[in-house]
Amino acid sequence: MKPTYLMDDIQWQQLIQNVADHFNDVTIKRGFQYFKQGKVKEFAMPDADHIAAVVDGNELYEVDLHLSAFAASRCTCPVRTNCKHMIAVLLNYANEQERSVHALVNAHSAGFTRLTTQADTRTTPAFRSNPSPDHKEATRDALRKKASNLPDMPVSEWHDLFDQCIALNHVHTQNSQYVQSALASIYAVKPPLSPGMQQLYGLHAHLRVLEKLVPQAPMTGYPTHTFMGYYTQIAADELKEAIERDFERPLELTDEPLHEARMAETLAYLREKMLIESRNGTYFSDAYYQFWLYWVHPARQKSSIYAEELQHLHAAEEEHSATLARLPWMLARSWMYVYQAQNPKAWELLHEAEQAFPLKISSSQLLLFLHALRQGEDWIRLKDGLRHIGPLLHSHRDYHLQDYMHHWELVLQHLPEAEQDMWNTLVDMLPFAGGLYEEALLAHEKWRQWIDYQLSIRSEPLSFRVSVLQPIEKNAPELLLPFYHQAVERYVLEKNRSSYKAAVKLLKRLFKLYKKMKQETRWELFFMTFTSRHSRLRALQEELRKGKLLS
Numbered sequence: 001m002k003p004t005y006l007m008d009d010i011q012w013q014q015l016i017q018n019v020a021d022h023f024n025d026v027t028i029k030r031g032f033q034y035f036k037q038g039k040v041k042e043f044a045m046p047d048a049d050h051i052a053a054v055v056d057g058n059e060l061y062e063v064d065l066h067l068s069a070f071a072a073s074r075c076t077c078p079v080r081t082n083c084k085h086m087i088a089v090l091l092n093y094a095n096e097q098e099r100s101v102h103a104l105v106n107a108h109s110a111g112f113t114r115l116t117t118q119a120d121t122r123t124t125p126a127f128r129s130n131p132s133p134d135h136k137e138a139t140r141d142a143l144r145k146k147a148s149n150l151p152d153m154p155v156s157e158w159h160d161l162f163d164q165c166i167a168l169n170h171v172h173t174q175n176s177q178y179v180q181s182a183l184a185s186i187y188a189v190k191p192p193l194s195p196g197m198q199q200l201y202g203l204h205a206h207l208r209v210l211e212k213l214v215p216q217a218p219m220t221g222y223p224t225h226t227f228m229g230y231y232t233q234i235a236a237d238e239l240k241e242a243i244e245r246d247f248e249r250p251l252e253l254t255d256e257p258l259h260e261a262r263m264a265e266t267l268a269y270l271r272e273k274m275l276i277e278s279r280n281g282t283y284f285s286d287a288y289y290q291f292w293l294y295w296v297h298p299a300r301q302k303s304s305i306y307a308e309e310l311q312h313l314h315a316a317e318e319e320h321s322a323t324l325a326r327l328p329w330m331l332a333r334s335w336m337y338v339y340q341a342q343n344p345k346a347w348e349l350l351h352e353a354e355q356a357f358p359l360k361i362s363s364s365q366l367l368l369f370l371h372a373l374r375q376g377e378d379w380i381r382l383k384d385g386l387r388h389i390g391p392l393l394h395s396h397r398d399y400h401l402q403d404y405m406h407h408w409e410l411v412l413q414h415l416p417e418a419e420q421d422m423w424n425t426l427v428d429m430l431p432f433a434g435g436l437y438e439e440a441l442l443a444h445e446k447w448r449q450w451i452d453y454q455l456s457i458r459s460e461p462l463s464f465r466v467s468v469l470q471p472i473e474k475n476a477p478e479l480l481l482p483f484y485h486q487a488v489e490r491y492v493l494e495k496n497r498s499s500y501k502a503a504v505k506l507l508k509r510l511f512k513l514y515k516k517m518k519q520e521t522r523w524e525l526f527f528m529t530f531t532s533r534h535s536r537l538r539a540l541q542e543e544l545r546k547g548k549l550l551s
Contacts, residue, residue: 005045005047005048006097007048007097007099008202009183009187009202009205009206009242010187010190010202011067012097012099013180013183013184013187014067015067015090015094015104016103016104016107016180016184017107017184018067018070019087019090019104019107020107020108021070022070022071022082023082023086023087023107025108027082027083027084027087028087028104028105028107028108029105030084030087031083031084031085031086031087031088031090031091032087032088032091032101032105034055034057034084034085034087034088035087035088035091035092035095035101039055039056039057039088040053040054040055040088040089040092041054041055041056041060042054043089043092043093043096048067049066049067049068049069050064050065050066050067051063051064051065051067051089051093052064052065053065053089053092055075055085055088055089057077057084057085061075061076061077061085062075062076063075063076063085063086063089065086065089065090065093073086087104090104091104091105098241098245100176100238102176103176103180106176106177136168139164139168140165140168140185140188140189143161143164143165143189144188144189144191146161146189147161147189147190147191148191150190150191150193150197150201151193151194151197151258151262152258154261154262154265155204155262155265155266155269156265158201158204158208159204159208161189162186162204162205162208162209163208165182165185165186165188165189166182166185166186166208166209166212168185169181169182169185173231174212174213174229174231174232174235175231175232175234175235176231176234176235176238178235179209179213179235179238179239182209182212183205183206183209186205186208186209187205194252194254195252196251196252196253196254196259197253197259197262199246199249199251199252199253200253200262200263200266202246203243203246203266204266206239206242206243206246207243207269207270207273207284207287209239210236210239210240210243210283210284211273213228213232213235213236213239214228214236214277214278214281214283214284215228215278236281236283239283240281240283240286243283243286243287243290244286244290247290247291247293247294247295248294250294250295250298251294251295251299253299263295263296266291267291267296267309268312270284270287270288270291271288271309271312271313271316271332273287273288274287274288274325274328274332275316275320275324275325275328275329275332276320276323276324276325277325277328278325282328282362282364282365285328285331285332285365286364286365286368288328288332289335289365289368290368292335292339292372293368293371293372293375297339297372297375298375303339303340306336306339306340307340309336310333310336310337310340313329313332313333313336314333316329317329326356326357327353327356327357327360327361330349330350330352330353330356331350331353331361331365333349334346334347334349334350334353334369335369335372337349338369338372338373338385339372341381343381343384343385347384347385347388350369350388350389350392351388354392359394361392363393363394363400364400366389366392366393367389367400367403367404369385369389370382370385370386370389370403370404370407373385374407374410379410379411379414379415379418380415382407382410382411383411383415383418383421386404386407386408386411386422386425387421387424387425389404390404390425390426390428390429390433391425391428391429393429393432393433394432398435401433401435401436402436404436405436405439405440408422408440419444422440423440426440431457434453434457437453438450438453438454441453442468442471445471445475447471447472447475447476447479448476448479450472451472451479451480451482451483454483455482455483455486458486458490459483460487461480461483461484461487461506461509462487462502462505462506473513473516477513477516477517478517480509480513481510481513484506484509484510484513485510487506488503488506488507488510488530491503491506492534492537492540495537497539497543500537500539500540500543501543503540503543504543504544504546504547504549505547507527507530507544507547507549508547508549510523510526511523511527511549527549531544531550
């Protein structure tokens, strides 16, 4: 559940700054231990700048935090202020806000308030050219003055400004600390902006820093891989999540020409980066789709914008030639056809992309197609999209498949007659979506089909939780008989003590089933034949006696 008050990126950078300014490393590490041990017992936010909490220390201490006036914060512990209990509460706050807890824990090493030490300068040549603090502040003042005209500046000049801000930092290793330091420098020069412009500012800050992390090495067909380091990859993934959060809030732009110009420039930038993106990930591709999905499409319904984008995409093939990343290019064109309701062209192009780049289309991007279709609430089109996209979802991540299934449930609420289409599609998705197929069968009480599927893949009945089998036992117990009988025979054929014990467990279940069905005579006939057939297996006979099936 998301907190009532959500902090933006500027507030997040300020929070890291406050932690670095007011707490030493020992206090932060002790507070981190308190947080991990779950010692924050109560947590409330009366308003966006005020946190009231209770932390379990030697006794219960009340913490009163004021985020916009940090010096006024207090704790009822003997230390009173800047204590480990405050840190525990702040880490709890960051965790609820889905921010990086470790960014706060490492606030000092992120370099927000301190210059590198003399020892660092000696051991790291890259730091020797760092400007003096006075020079840095003078440069930052000049950048603030330049940023005051930001709404009138094209996006390319925004990026030049951001680059100059980033150049002031002394954190050069491309990791999470580098990202936090770079963003802090960019936000430090941000002028007062309208809500919509502020959203664009935050988005471009994230994108520009991401561009510093993600290598781009375009080659024919699909760019070759150029590996990022482990910590760089983590930093890039965190930025990707930040960009996703940027799009969670609807854009608050007006129809003013300047706003329209900045939006067009943003689209052009994302398109360009998407079309030359390397195999390292789908960072800019995902941002491109989300930009359309959450900011462009809800605000502007004119079909001409999609036709214009298609023209740009077609022209890109000649403009980029051998450097064009063809998979993102094909997917983007399919995306535009979806928005133009040209479904046959969209799915034809999508399948062409799958054939040209097998297993390379990410599940997250395929699901964005479904989200776009869902926006229009055209359930027939969504059903059509589910049929085409399902077999392409090769991801084994449960949340991707659950999201896909959620869209089917939406369709069935409005088109109950589409249920057979769903089953046909789920069958086409086997075997990689076997778990999803099983869950759907159980949810729709398709007991016989569920049992038939388990028999076909030779599932082990003992591997299922009792809660899974209980509904079948209650509603159609006879269907479990072949499932249990086949498994018993397999266990006996393994001829070891462990398999005999498993066989006895299932035989006891079979006895209960026959009794529930009032077919004790049938059980007795089966069991007599079974024990006679396996009378020479002494270990099995022993297990049957232990299980009180034999006297």
